[in-house]
Amino acid sequence: MNTEGNESGPALKHHCGLAAVRAATPVDVQQKLFYMLFAQQHRGQEACGIAWRHGNGLRFDKRLGMVSGAAESWLAGKAESTAGIGHVRYATHGGGGIANAQPVVVDCNKGSIALAHNGNISNSDRLRTALFEGGSIFQTTSDSEILLHRISRSTAAGKEAIIRDALSEVEGAYSLCVLWDNDLIVIRDPMGFRPLYIAQHEGAWYAASETCGLRALGPLDCREVQPGECIVIDDAGLRSFFLPAASRRARCIFELFYFARPDSTIFGQSVYLARQSLGAALAEQDNAAGFKPDLVMPVPDSGTLAALGYAAVAGVPFALGLTRNHYAGRSFIMPTKTERELAVRMKLHAVPEVVAGKDIAIIDDSLVRGTTSGIIVRLLKEAGARSVHVRLSSPELRWPCYYGIDIPTREELISNRMNPEQVAAFIAANSVCFLPLETMRRCLKAPENEFCCACFDGHYPTPLGVCRALEREE
């Protein structure tokens, strides 16, 4: 399901998106960050914020809500500056509220520092406890603040050595933009969980979580920040160094098939083409099983590209027999089944003239709790569909994520309670098929030691804390 939430509860949410700028001469930093964050709104809708160099210190502006809410101020602000960073947030760790909005900005013994973080630190409990017992005072419950404490407490000399020291025991997912005095430092964890890109434009350097964030400024040539790479941009220009290599890479496969904007290039691949290839594989699977629908339709908008790929390979018409009311806004948790159904009915509508009398394959990117899928099947059957076959362009989702994606508990994930036949019966579909993990890995060119697929196979790429390991056993 897409990030706007077709599920009756909220859909899966990303932790956040990043933007940064470092220029040799002052630019309108608020405006630049606004456009980059606006293009990455899908990576976090709860809060947004920017911080920029002002005089010898930093200024910041953080808000709850969407980036568009800051348009009047940031587009008119005219804060000329050589450096700034920005962040959009959805709270998966540390709770919501303005206190946990980013960038986190501090004045400390190492200077003025603003930090924006995408990801989750998987050993944050241990690191936080050690800092707390050593006298650190925390202002937020966000794991990102841990990184600032570790920078402040480091006894290493020089920014590069301090960064190395501060990150030395940190595990998990962290793509970071750090504004340290007038220097911009862009960091990607050694496993490379979250994407991070950098580009040059009109004499300035820009960084963003996704290439769509950079290309909001123009048709830029974007280069991926490599796993473990730290790029420092200061008055002397750009240089990079690497953190100690990890035993493996763990790019998050969810970025490719679910989160990233379709016009982005993520982990060296077009998101658009990657999703099409998953739909093509679903069609091959149905061809092999001797099933051919009358038409294929997407759940809007999350299944559109896979449905296009399916239609091309299966040789069946692509139709938009399910339309979406774009004014319905985001889903929110409804207390009763009736209210949940009404919320979905406000958002999605079947077109009887398209679906009546047809055998339909309806494509979505994932199945989380199954509640919305059941309502969609009912909508299509009420509109006269002869049969409805649900196809998911991903494997069965079974495990929570500890690296920045808000996946429900194992109990809530329908694939932990039911096999595909039982799911089909539960949602009253004529059939339900997932894409096997090996097929997804093949389509997305995602070998085991390069990508994280833990939410599908439970093979977490980092050690989990005791509580999390117990959670996993439940």
Ligand code: SF4
């Ligand atoms: S557990 Fe799933 S969502 Fe989390 S990083 Fe791994 S692949 Fe991505």
